[in-house]
Amino acid sequence: MNTRREFIEESAGAMAGIAFVGCGLADAASAQAQTRRREVVVNGRRVKTVDVHAHCSVPEAMALMNLKVAPETLLMSKASDRIRAMDGQGIDVAALSINPYWYKADRDVARQLIRVQNEKLAEACAANPDRFVAFASVALQHPDLAAEQLEEGVKKYGLRGAGVGGSVNGEELADPKFYPFWAKAEQLGVLVFMHPQAAGAPADLQNRLKGSGGLGNVIGNPLETTIALSHLIFEGTLDQFPGLKICAAHGGGYLPSYAGRSDAGCVTFPDWCTKPLKKKPTEYLRQLYFDSLVFTPEALRHLVAETGSSQIVMGTDYPFPWTKTSVDHILGTPGLTDDERMAMLGATAAKLLGIKP
Numbered sequence: 001m002n003t004r005r006e007f008i009e010e011s012a013g014a015m016a017g018i019a020f021v022g023c024g025l026a027d028a029a030s031a032q033a034q035t036r037r038r039e040v041v042v043n044g045r046r047v048k049t050v051d052v053h054a055h056c057s058v059p060e061a062m063a064l065m066n067l068k069v070a071p072e073t074l075l076m077s078k079a080s081d082r083i084r085a086m087d088g089q090g091i092d093v094a095a096l097s098i099n100p101y102w103y104k105a106d107r108d109v110a111r112q113l114i115r116v117q118n119e120k121l122a123e124a125c126a127a128n129p130d131r132f133v134a135f136a137s138v139a140l141q142h143p144d145l146a147a148e149q150l151e152e153g154v155k156k157y158g159l160r161g162a163g164v165g166g167s168v169n170g171e172e173l174a175d176p177k178f179y180p181f182w183a184k185a186e187q188l189g190v191l192v193f194m195h196p197q198a199a200g201a202p203a204d205l206q207n208r209l210k211g212s213g214g215l216g217n218v219i220g221n222p223l224e225t226t227i228a229l230s231h232l233i234f235e236g237t238l239d240q241f242p243g244l245k246i247c248a249a250h251g252g253g254y255l256p257s258y259a260g261r262s263d264a265g266c267v268t269f270p271d272w273c274t275k276p277l278k279k280k281p282t283e284y285l286r287q288l289y290f291d292s293l294v295f296t297p298e299a300l301r302h303l304v305a306e307t308g309s310s311q312i313v314m315g316t317d318y319p320f321p322w323t324k325t326s327v328d329h330i331l332g333t334p335g336l337t338d339d340e341r342m343a344m345l346g347a348t349a350a351k352l353l354g355i356k357p
């Protein structure tokens with residue numbers, strides 16, 4: 001085994017570009033030696049860029065459900081690969097989250113699993129504190145426990161919010177049974193990152209999404225987000241907790257694309273709207289947050305038009321290679337001011353996640 005210095009020099013020299021695994025040596029330094037870090041500048045001003053949509057896995061926690069990590073790029077023991085990718089793409093900080101796989105766990109398992117997972121998330125952040133923050137995972141199937149876990153995650157482990165699915169075992173996040181969790185998130189003032197799960201779609205729908213094209217993910221995921229957000233609006237959850245900060249993955253799914261219909265429903269057929277709302281359904285889009293993972297400048301322009309640039313934060317979906325150009329997507333979308341670009345690239349997320357500018 002090389003000394004640390006030899007390792008770094010080798011990495012920077014003849015062996016540059018080769019991924020080192022399993023050496024147990026410091027990650028950040030070797031990654032830095034191999035990839036020039038892209039520094040994003042808008043009109044002469046350096047922006048600290050933040051990716052709010054970055055997946056990872058904790059194998060010790062998954063083992064409690066007899067699950068294995070796949071793909072391996074989710075492992076934080078491979079943080080050097082991740083940092084190298086971030087450096088190349090111009091991403092300064094990634095906010096790590098874990099897609100829920102534990103919603104069927106009983107209370108004892110859920111308690112143990114989340115503790116291990118949040119501890120390990122905190123360790124991963126502490127190993128590279130300038131590059132990573134993380135969302136706590138919570139056992140939302142036990143809403144009172146989830147509230148405790150969020151508080152412990154934030155106060156004890158320094159995590160910056162919570163990651164949740166788009167539904168919980170077929171139940172909507174707007175169900176009053178989840179109020180204890182929403183109340184805690186509102187009270188703590190932390191961001192809740194909502195990411196859909198293919199398994200969240202109803203069984204009959206999953207059946208229709210089979211076949212070529214990966215529709216369960218390609219349209220199933222944004223559809224789940226659309227349904228979840230629509231219920232949070234129409235069931236009055238966002239009126240109940242007006243201080244709640246929710247960030248929806250994948251640009252909020254289809255909701256911002258066809259938002260006008262949500263307003264038109266209650267006007268055209270008032271009987272359908274049994275819960276009085278404090279404002280028009282589309283106005284709630286301006287209090288939610290959305291990641292920028294919508295692929296084209298036109299889609300991002302439209303998202304800004306529907307939600308406001310102040311509500312959009314950058315998301316990459318790392319390590320899933322949907323995009324490697326999130327920074328350029330925001331820089332290259334026409335019609336935005338420099339301040340709007342800076343907000344979307346990182347300033348808004350930094351504020352929401354307590355990242356120093």
Ligand SMILES: [Zn+2]
Nearest residue numbers: 053195249317
């Ligand atoms: Zn994702």
